[in-house]
Amino acid sequence: MSMKQGKKPAAVSRRAVLKGAGALAGAAAGSGAITGFPAVWAQEEKVLRYLGTAVNQSDDITKKVKEETGITIQNIVATTDDVTKRVITQPNSFDILDTEYFSLKKLVPSGNIRALDAKKIKEFDNITPVFTKGQLPNGKVIGDQGTAPKKVMFLEGEHSTKFSKTPTEWVTLIPTTYNADTLGIRPDLIKRPIEHWSELLNPEFKGKAAILNIPSIGIMDAAMVVESTGKYKYPDKGNMTKAEIDMTIGVLTEAKKAGQFRAFWKDFNESVNLMAAGETVIQSMWSPAVTAVRTKGIPCVFQPLKEGYRSWASGFCMSKGVSAKQAEWVYEFVNWFLSGWAGAYLNRQGYYSAVLSTAKKYMEPYEWAYWMEGKPAEKDIHAPDGSLLEKAGATRDGGSYDDRMGNVACWNAVMDENDYMVRKWNEFIAA
Amino acid sequence: MTAKTAIDQTGAPGWLQALPFGLVFLFFFVLPLAFVVIVSFWDYNDYEMLPSFTTRSYVETFEGCLAELPNLCTILKTYVSTAKFCLIVWLATLLVGFTIAYFLAFHIKTVTTQMVLFLVCTIPFWTSNVIRMISWIPLLGRNGLVNLALEKAHIVNAPLEWLLYSPFSVTLAFVHLFTFFMVVPIFNSMMRIDRRLVEAAYDAGASGWQTLWNLIIPLCKPGVVIGSIFVVTIVMGDFVTFDVMGGEQIASAGKVVETRLNALQFPPAAANAVILLGVTLLIIVGLNRIVDVRKEL
Numbered sequence: 239m240s241m242k243q244g245k246k247p248a249a250v251s252r253r254a255v256l257k258g259a260g261a262l263a264g265a266a267a268g269s270g271a272i273t274g275f276p277a278v279w280a281q282e283e284k285v286l287r288y289l290g291t292a293v294n295q296s297d298d299i300t301k302k303v304k305e306e307t308g309i310t311i312q313n314i315v316a317t318t319d320d321v322t323k324r325v326i327t328q329p330n331s332f333d334i335l336d337t338e339y340f341s342l343k344k345l346v347p348s349g350n351i352r353a354l355d356a357k358k359i360k361e362f363d364n365i366t367p368v369f370t371k372g373q374l375p376n377g378k379v380i381g382d383q384g385t386a387p388k389k390v391m392f393l394e395g396e397h398s399t400k401f402s403k404t405p406t407e408w409v410t411l412i413p414t415t416y417n418a419d420t421l422g423i424r425p426d427l428i429k430r431p432i433e434h435w436s437e438l439l440n441p442e443f444k445g446k447a448a449i450l451n452i453p454s455i456g457i458m459d460a461a462m463v464v465e466s467t468g469k470y471k472y473p474d475k476g477n478m479t480k481a482e483i484d485m486t487i488g489v490l491t492e493a494k495k496a497g498q499f500r501a502f503w504k505d506f507n508e509s510v511n512l513m514a515a516g517e518t519v520i521q522s523m524w525s526p527a528v529t530a531v532r533t534k535g536i537p538c539v540f541q542p543l544k545e546g547y548r549s550w551a552s553g554f555c556m557s558k559g560v561s562a563k564q565a566e567w568v569y570e571f572v573n574w575f576l577s578g579w580a581g582a583y584l585n586r587q588g589y590y591s592a593v594l595s596t597a598k599k600y601m602e603p604y605e606w607a608y609w610m611e612g613k614p615a616e617k618d619i620h621a622p623d624g625s626l627l628e629k630a631g632a633t634r635d636g637g638s639y640d641d642r643m644g645n646v647a648c649w650n651a652v653m654d655e656n657d658y659m660v661r662k663w664n665e666f667i668a669a
Numbered sequence: 670m671t672a673k674t675a676i677d678q679t680g681a682p683g684w685l686q687a688l689p690f691g692l693v694f695l696f697f698f699v700l701p702l703a704f705v706v707i708v709s710f711w712d713y714n715d716y717e718m719l720p721s722f723t724t725r726s727y728v729e730t731f732e733g734c735l736a737e738l739p740n741l742c743t744i745l746k747t748y749v750s751t752a753k754f755c756l757i758v759w760l761a762t763l764l765v766g767f768t769i770a771y772f773l774a775f776h777i778k779t780v781t782t783q784m785v786l787f788l789v790c791t792i793p794f795w796t797s798n799v800i801r802m803i804s805w806i807p808l809l810g811r812n813g814l815v816n817l818a819l820e821k822a823h824i825v826n827a828p829l830e831w832l833l834y835s836p837f838s839v840t841l842a843f844v845h846l847f848t849f850f851m852v853v854p855i856f857n858s859m860m861r862i863d864r865r866l867v868e869a870a871y872d873a874g875a876s877g878w879q880t881l882w883n884l885i886i887p888l889c890k891p892g893v894v895i896g897s898i899f900v901v902t903i904v905m906g907d908f909v910t911f912d913v914m915g916g917e918q919i920a921s922a923g924k925v926v927e928t929r930l931n932a933l934q935f936p937p938a939a940a941n942a943v944i945l946l947g948v949t950l951l952i953i954v955g956l957n958r959i960v961d962v963r964k965e966l
Contacts, residue, residue, distance in 0.1 A: 319931040326716055326933060344716040344933060445830055451917045453932065494918065501834045501916025516812050517833070656715060660932040661729060665743040667928070668750070668920035 284309040284567050289325070290336030291318050293552060293589070294414050298622060299580055307574050309567055317505075318452070325350050330559040334568050338552045340385040340454070340650040342410050346399050351555045353393045353408040358569045361576040361593045362412075368643055369413045369551065369592065370405060378644050384458065384476020384651030387413065387551050411553030412572050413592035415584050418547030418642045422513060422523030426537045435459075435466035435545050438520055439493045448512055448521035449490075451502035453663035455650055458548055459522045460486050462647065466545050476651030480658055487662045491669045506530075513538055525588040528635070533625060542636040546647030553592070585609050586622050590639065612638030702946075709939035718935055726940035747920040748948065754836070754921070755904045755952075758843040762900050763893065765844065766851025770892075771885075773852075774859035775867075787856070790849055802842045802913050809833040809841075834916030842914045843904055850903070851896035858892030859885070890960045898953055905949045922948070 288295065288311045295313045303309050314332055316324060322341045324331060329350035337345065345351050356362045366375060372388040373379045382388065392402040393410055401410075423432050428443075438447055438459070450456045461475040464486055472482060493499065500518050503509045510530045512518045523540065531538035554575070556568045574580070581591030582600035586609065591597040598606055604616040612634055619628040636642045653659055709726055712719040734742040741749060769790070777783045793801055808814050809832040816828040831837055862885065870880045908923035922945045929938035 319933075323930075323933060348716045448916075453928070499916070499918060502918060504912075504917065511806075515807075515810050517810055652715065656932065657934060660928060660934065661732070661743075664747075664920070664925055664928055667918070667924065668743050668747045 284570075285312060286310070286334050286564065286567055286571060287312045287314060287332045288334050288336065289314045289316065289321060289332035291316065291321055291338075291552070294336055294575075294580070294584065296583075296622075299583060302579055303571065303574060306579075307570055309571055309574075311571070325557075329557050332557055333560050333564050334571065335555050335557060336414060336552055337411070337555075338550055338650060339387045339390055339411060340550070340652050342390045342401075343385065343652045346390070346393070346401070346410060349399055350558050351410075352558050352560070352565075353396055353398075353410055354412050354555060354569070354572065355396070356407050356409050358573075359409075359412055359576070360573050361596060362409075364593045364595050365413060365576075366590075366592060366594055368416070374640055374644050375594070376640060378640070380644055381546060381549075381647040381649075383472070383474045383648035384548075386649045387411075387416075387553075409555075411555050412576070413551055413553040414575060414580075415589045415591065416549065416551035416643075417525050417589050418549045418636070418646050419522070419524060420543055420547050420636070421520055421541050422509075422528045422531070423539050423541045424513060424516070424519040424537065425539050427516065427519045432520070432541050433544050435462040435543050438463050438522075439467075439489070439498055441496070441498070443498070443520050445497050445500055446517070446519045447493075447498050448501050448503055448509070448518040449499065450509075450522040451504045451667075453660050454652055454656065455548075456502075456522070457483070457486055457490075457659060457663070458648060458651065460490050462543075462545055462548060464489055466543075475648045477653050478655065478659070480655055483653075483655060483659050483662055487666050491666050494666065494669055529588055529621070529627060533621075533627065540635040542642070542645070546645040547636075547642065548648055548650065549643070549646040550650040583622050586620075588634075590643065594639075608632075608634060610639045612636075612641055705939045705942055708936055709943050711936045713934060713936045716933065726937040727944075730937060730940055730944065743920075744925070744944075747925055748922055750920055751905060751922045754840065754843070755901055757840055758847065758904050759897060759900055761840070761844045762848045762851045763897070766848045766896060767855055767889070767893070769848070769852050770855040770859055773856055774862075790852060793845075794849070798846050799909065799913070801846060802910060805838065805842060805845075805914065806833065809838055834914070834918065836915070836919065838914040839911055839919060842910050843907075846910070847900050847903060850899035851893075854895040854899075855889055855892040858889040862888050891962050894956050894960045894962050897956055901952055901956075902949055905952070906945060 284307075286309055290313070292315045295315055300311045300313065303311055318338060318341070321335070321337055322344055325335060325337070325341075325345050326348050335351060367373050368380065369387045369391060372382045372386055390401050391410055392404070392406045393408040394400045394402045394406065396408050398408070402408075421432070421435065421438060427446075437443070438449070449459055457478075458475055461472055461478070464470050465472065465475070469489070470482075470485065472478065478486065501508075501512060503512060503521070506524065506527055509521065509523055509527045512521065513523070513527075513531045514534050514536050525540055528538050528540040554568075554572050556565060560568065576593045576596060578593070578596035578598075578600045581593060581597030584591050585597050585601060586605065588609070594610070598610075601609070605619070607613040608615040608619055608628070614633050615628055615630050617630050618626055619632070621627050708718065710722050710724065712721050712723045712725060730744050732742065734745060773783055773786055777786060806813070810816070811828045811830065811833070813833070815832060816825075819825045820828065866884060866888075867880060870884050875883070906923045908921055908927050911917075911919050911921040911924055922941070926938050926941045926945065929935075929941060
């Protein structure tokens with residue numbers, strides 16, 4: 239019975255997907271009813287359906303928003319791929335969208351999302367220049383290979399589907415969270431310093447390495463490895479030519495055939511389990527996953543590497559389907575989000591907030607010093623839920639904000655040759 | 670034989686009775702399937718499907734299949750690998766399933782005990798199949814219970830790596846998950862065997878093996894075929910078990926569809942689904958050639 243129940247919704251949504259994309263009128267509304275979203279509430283109540291990947295969606299934030307603005311947030315949580323799928327096929331099933339900048343190459347041309355007006359965002363001018371100019375607050379220019387936010391942040395007009403090269407009033411995504419990703423390692427099992435991306439494919443770790451099985455991100459990690467070994471230098475790791483894709487997949491395939499990889503992972507928890515169980519000792523990883531391994535009492539380091547970080551960023555926009563009233567609520571919510579409380583909440587999880595100045599006000603000086611300035615913790619560091627993350631005296635892996643974000647080498651991306659790359663990735667899996 | 674005459678009967682009442690299920694079938698099976706076939710011939714770009722006729726999805730799926738001969742291209746490699754798993758899992762579930770069914774049907778004398786034991790077989794189905802799969806991981810891992818036990822007993826010096834994230838673990842999970850689908854139809858067939866036939870065989874001097882080979886197995890054929898259809902179709906289309914137990918390193922026909930879907934490439938996903946459906950149907954037709962299930966029921 240459980241199997242049947244598991245399969246039915248899948249069949250329904252697949253049908254909905256086909257219908258929706260076939261542009262059959264009313265399909266979106268119909269499928270909305272089928273998949274059982276909460277019905278629209280009484281008009282007086284401020285309700286926003288918030289579609290995202292759970293990074294910025296927590297009960298704490300939902301409660302705080304309700305308390306301070308009266309807006310009820312209905313969280314719709316999905317994986318990165320499913321969020322994109324949903325925006326394309328069911329744009330009326332959400333009001334506000336929280337997605338990553340690299341998805342914009344797919345989302346914006348679809349016309350299903352609406353840009354936000356920078357003039358209505360109070361803190362817009364205080365958003366870190368990492369987004370608007372591709373540089374640190376201190377002016378240092380950072381890597382912009384791949385879909386760097388500045389490339390896709392602005393549209394030519396409110397209803398335009400073209401990215402503007404220069405800043406305009408119309409913003410595709412108002413940034414919320416971003417971070418710099420690198421390899422996670424088990425220092426207790428490796429027992430020597432790790433300094434380069436090339437270590438991921440070092441035969442020393444045969445059968446104990448893992449990479450991310452999301453093709454567009456996995457191939458960039460592979461590209462970091464290729465550059466690190468000195469085999470090739472990509473003009474743009476986030477936008478490879480077919481020949482470059484062939485070469486990169488070739489390197490991965492060779493490693494796979496030699497038994498380098500223990501497993502691939504796609505899901506946050508899978509990466510935690512692989513590392514915690516000692517199945518892998520070195521792998522692509524996300525910052526909160528490293529934290530999760532550590533809270534189990536197992537040593538795990540988010541290792542800074544000489545070649546730099548692969549960065550990602552996410553932000554808010556709204557569905558093309560929102561009413562004028564809902565649009566105002568969206569602005570109210572986004573303004574609240576940037577006003578500091580949420581930013582501090584995210585900073586305490588190891589992410590970075592878009593407006594640093596407001597988040598700072600909501601953090602204790604010792605917290606700010608640990609998370610943002612890379613200084614040793616004066617007191618024990620606690621997660622937002624109160625659990626102990628680090629004892630006093632510890633320093634953050636990779637150090638300060640400037641050290642980490644300043645060493646970004648590339649950004650998560652969707653390539654022009656995405657279709658070819660996905661086919662090659664299937665070939666790699668089949669090898 | 671009575672079933673046959675019922676099917677041949679025509680007339681309004683029969684059609685009316687078949688109508689509700691026919692409609693369900695039409696709306697939830699035939700139409701969606703038609704959409705899948707149509708979409709598989711559409712074009713696409715990064716963010717939308719373009720409703721114009723093209724064979725691009727099929728051509729690209731079979732890319733290099735002629736050029737790379739005698740080596741196998743990606744899609745053929747994937748299908749060969751999937752079919753290999755199918756065959757091994759089928760053999761294992763058949764052997765285990767037949768044995769269990771035989772024990773239940775012929776060695777347990779009272780109907781009550783039979784039913785109790787049969788229900789015991791269903792207990793694992795009280796949890797989801799993903800949970801049942803995942804529960805193997807702490808057992809089979811590098812530092813798992815099996816490896817610890819083997820090392821403590823000095824049977825091995827280093828942990829066995831092939832226990833998890835390997836073809837072995839995938840096969841093991843499949844057999845664990847799907848043997849019951851073999852047990853049920855085979856048990857059903859065995860219960861229908863007239864016990865007097867077994868006695869007659871015994872009286873005629875047949876040995877136990879002869880009775881099994883010449884009497885029971887032939888009479889169990891429909892059950893075996895139905896169980897085989899269950900197992901084969903599930904394994905052919907599966908990607909979750911391959912992912913969880915194979916560490917996402919093992920290709921399967923279902924996985925190709927999933928990767929394409931995740932990349933928002935619906936037409937090639939549809940094309941691969943159509944190919945998978947075709948291959949699975951061929952296998953089922955083949956099985957039906959061996960045994961005419963409808964006649965045997």
